[in-house]
Amino acid sequence: MATLFHNPLCPFSRKIRLIMGEKKFAADMVEERPWERRLDFLMLNPSGEVPVLEGEVGTIAGHYAISEWLEEKGGAAKLFPDSGLGRAEVRRLIAWFDDKFHKEVGSLIIHEKIDRRFMNHEQGGGTPDMENVRIGLHNLKIHLEYISYLLSQRDWLAGQELSLADITAAAHLSCLDYTGDVVWRDWPDAREWYAKLKSRPSFRSLLSDHLAGLRPASHYTDLDF
Amino acid sequence: MATLFHNPLCPFSRKIRLIMGEKKFAADMVEERPWERRLDFLMLNPSGEVPVLEGEVGTIAGHYAISEWLEEKGGAAKLFPDSGLGRAEVRRLIAWFDDKFHKEVGSLIIHEKIDRRFMNHEQGGGTPDMENVRIGLHNLKIHLEYISYLLSQRDWLAGQELSLADITAAAHLSCLDYTGDVVWRDWPDAREWYAKLKSRPSFRSLLSDHLAGLRPASHYTDLDF
Numbered sequence: 001m002a003t004l005f006h007n008p009l010c011p012f013s014r015k016i017r018l019i020m021g022e023k024k025f026a027a028d029m030v031e032e033r034p035w036e037r038r039l040d041f042l043m044l045n046p047s048g049e050v051p052v053l054e055g056e057v058g059t060i061a062g063h064y065a066i067s068e069w070l071e072e073k074g075g076a077a078k079l080f081p082d083s084g085l086g087r088a089e090v091r092r093l094i095a096w097f098d099d100k101f102h103k104e105v106g107s108l109i110i111h112e113k114i115d116r117r118f119m120n121h122e123q124g125g126g127t128p129d130m131e132n133v134r135i136g137l138h139n140l141k142i143h144l145e146y147i148s149y150l151l152s153q154r155d156w157l158a159g160q161e162l163s164l165a166d167i168t169a170a171a172h173l174s175c176l177d178y179t180g181d182v183v184w185r186d187w188p189d190a191r192e193w194y195a196k197l198k199s200r201p202s203f204r205s206l207l208s209d210h211l212a213g214l215r216p217a218s219h220y221t222d223l224d225f
Numbered sequence: 226m227a228t229l230f231h232n233p234l235c236p237f238s239r240k241i242r243l244i245m246g247e248k249k250f251a252a253d254m255v256e257e258r259p260w261e262r263r264l265d266f267l268m269l270n271p272s273g274e275v276p277v278l279e280g281e282v283g284t285i286a287g288h289y290a291i292s293e294w295l296e297e298k299g300g301a302a303k304l305f306p307d308s309g310l311g312r313a314e315v316r317r318l319i320a321w322f323d324d325k326f327h328k329e330v331g332s333l334i335i336h337e338k339i340d341r342r343f344m345n346h347e348q349g350g351g352t353p354d355m356e357n358v359r360i361g362l363h364n365l366k367i368h369l370e371y372i373s374y375l376l377s378q379r380d381w382l383a384g385q386e387l388s389l390a391d392i393t394a395a396a397h398l399s400c401l402d403y404t405g406d407v408v409w410r411d412w413p414d415a416r417e418w419y420a421k422l423k424s425r426p427s428f429r430s431l432l433s434d435h436l437a438g439l440r441p442a443s444h445y446t447d448l449d450f
Contacts, residue, residue, distance in 0.1 A: 091289050
């Protein structure tokens with residue numbers, strides 16, 4: 001069986017865990033703290049980043065390589081549409097969340113509120129810089145507005161079918177749902193969309209995450225939040 | 226004919242221009258300055274980022290969507306190998322340069338030395354912060370060391386064939402070659418590899434770039450640097 005090296009509140013790891021859930025691709029899960037720069041892990045992925053999938057045939061490093069590899073394997077639960085332009089739209093939105101959302105929102109909030117808790121002083125640990133959190137929360141509203149706009153045009157983010165764009169967006173938002181930073185009542189369309197995703201069996205493993213010393217927000221596991 | 230909205234010293238735009246050159250995919254070129262946030266361009270790509278490809282059939286936004294779309298079209302000059310693991314290795318290295326190299330090296334140096342020249346005060350323009358440049362130059366050495374290591378194992382970055390990993394790395398390095406920041410004589414293997422890429426016809430359009438008020442380094446167009 002393959003092994004996935006991941007970190008529980010890393011959105012890129014969560015994206016891969018969701019894809020694996022959708023595709024019923026089983027793997028052993030190993031929790032990695034990238035900031036510890038463990039030598040054996042660096043041998044596996046010189047960039048030192050999660051997720052990494054280690055299989056019998058070889059190692060696949062990084063969410064981009066893993067997600068495209070899992071899709072190319074084919075089988076059930078296709079997460080890309082058939083048309084070339086449709087796939088381009090899915091990939092535009094994947095990049096939106098992996099690059100733009102992560103930079104403007106997720107990395108600020110998660111780094112301050114979560115990662116720095118588990119780091120020692122040399123690794124950059126300490127109490128959260130609330131100014132970064134404040135900027136992230138401000139930007140989060142703009143992204144929820146964009147999600148709401150997309151959902152006013154379409155059933156799912158990239159079109160009429162569930163795709164990797166939805167999975168990616170949900171992976172990023174789920175980290176902020178753990179910390180209780182998404183004010184869902186202000187965004188009814190986004191909430192309804194997220195509720196549909198949260199109810200999928202692929203989401204279960206994410207909902208059972210529980211970080212030592214940091215409980216999830218009270219509604220985190222609630223499917224009717 | 227399609228239109229590519231690009232910025233001359235944006236590495237992601239350069240990557241797409243190189244792919245188009247390799248695949249002989251012709252397009253009109255329109256120079257866009259993303260920081261001006263031109264309304265018509267934001268309608269085309271709400272993220273406000275280059276590159277964007279506008280064709281007769283629709284719009285494809287972002288280097289990830291465009292590069293995969295161009296590859297999926299098939300035809301000559303395949304830039305991904307046939308094996309799934311081979312493609313995963315190419316994508317690992319694409320992400321290495323697009324994410325890690327760009328964050329640790331390229332964005333620091335190019336933003337300070339180039340972009341800020343063309344920005345007004347409100348857009349963040351001004352004289353370069355040399356501390357950022359210094360950090361970028363320090364990190365550049367680590368990346369050139371990694372490139373040299375890969376080339377000690379393989380003919381090209383991801384294996385025995387030219388791939389999108391080489392194109393991506395060259396696109397990022399070519400920006401720093403314009404500013405004269407790559408000390409090639411210290412990295413003979415990387416230099417030989419880059420010389421092979423620089424001699425390809427697809428590179429010609431990059432070598433003819435000439436920013437107003439900022440001449441390229443003297444060896445920039447020299448194929449025997």
